[in-house]
Amino acid sequence: MGIVNRGFKGRHRQAGAGLIPPGQYLVDDFPVLTAGPTQFTPLEEWDFTIVDESGTQAARWTWDQFRTLPAEDITVDIHCVTKWSKLGTHWRGVSVDTLIGNIETSAEYVVAVCDGGYTTNLPLADLLDGQAWVAFGYGGEELESEHGGPARLLVPHLYFWKSAKWVRGLQLRTEDEPGFWESVGYHNYGDPWREQRYWGD
Ligand SMILES: Nc1nc2c(c(=O)[nH]1)N[C@H]1C(S)=C(S)[C@@H](COP(=O)(O)O)O[C@H]1N2
Numbered sequence: 298m299g300i301v302n303r304g305f306k307g308r309h310r311q312a313g314a315g316l317i318p319p320g321q322y323l324v325d326d327f328p329v330l331t332a333g334p335t336q337f338t339p340l341e342e343w344d345f346t347i348v349d350e351s352g353t354q355a356a357r358w359t360w361d362q363f364r365t366l367p368a369e370d371i372t373v374d375i376h377c378v379t380k381w382s383k384l385g386t387h388w389r390g391v392s393v394d395t396l397i398g399n400i401e402t403s404a405e406y407v408v409a410v411c412d413g414g415y416t417t418n419l420p421l422a423d424l425l426d427g428q429a430w431v432a433f434g435y436g437g438e439e440l441e442s443e444h445g446g447p448a449r450l451l452v453p454h455l456y457f458w459k460s461a462k463w464v465r466g467l468q469l470r471t472e473d474e475p476g477f478w479e480s481v482g483y484h485n486y487g488d489p490w491r492e493q494r495y496w497g498d
Pocket residue numbers: 327328329330331332333377378411412413415443444445457458459460461462463
């Protein structure tokens with residue numbers, strides 16, 4: 298059973314494999330889904346901070362500093378809980394490994410915080426090892442405001458509500474704490490391959 302699971306996991310996570318999770322349909326356009334208004338924070342006011350589990354700021358980058366960090370091109374499939382999936386999307390961003398890599402922490406959970414007050418929670422392990430980015434480019438262009446520009450979290454292996462738009466920081470937490478959608482009935486983890494849409498799925 299372990300072998301079967303590992304094989305399946307390796308295949309479905311591969312971008313361009315042409316597989317879509319259960320209950321999803323493909324779209325060619327890029328739907329916009331936002332609870333609340335689009336955020337427009339001027340780049341001079343933008344920063345990205347990491348706060349550790351003791352509440353201490355462990356790292357901070359201004360926009361100019363953030364843009365000097367090593368960036369990667371990322372091609373991934375994305376899956377929204379409202380059932381659209383989009384294959385082979387092209388992003389550019391800084392991996393969370395680069396942002397968190399040197400921080401000493403025993404925290405196992407993260408809350409992503411955004412302009413406008415949106416939050417989402419994830420296990421720290423799901424943001425590491427090349428699984429998550431803070432993305433500022435999409436399709437060879439700057440990421441548009443309506444899709445979360447100047448920068449959004451990109452965590453393609455979980456439902457897209459975990460990919461927080463207008464993200465401004467990560468808070469490391471000892472205890473897991475539900476974010477915006479997770480506290481009103483969306484699944485705490487949100488694995489599209491296990492169809493974890495709502496509480497109890
Ligand atoms: N800040 C913020 N991030 C957010 C949301 C939001 O309402 N606010 N919606 C989430 C949901 S439910 C989805 S499906 C995706 C939608 O991203 P898109 O509008 O770029 O398609 O953003 C996620 N990130």
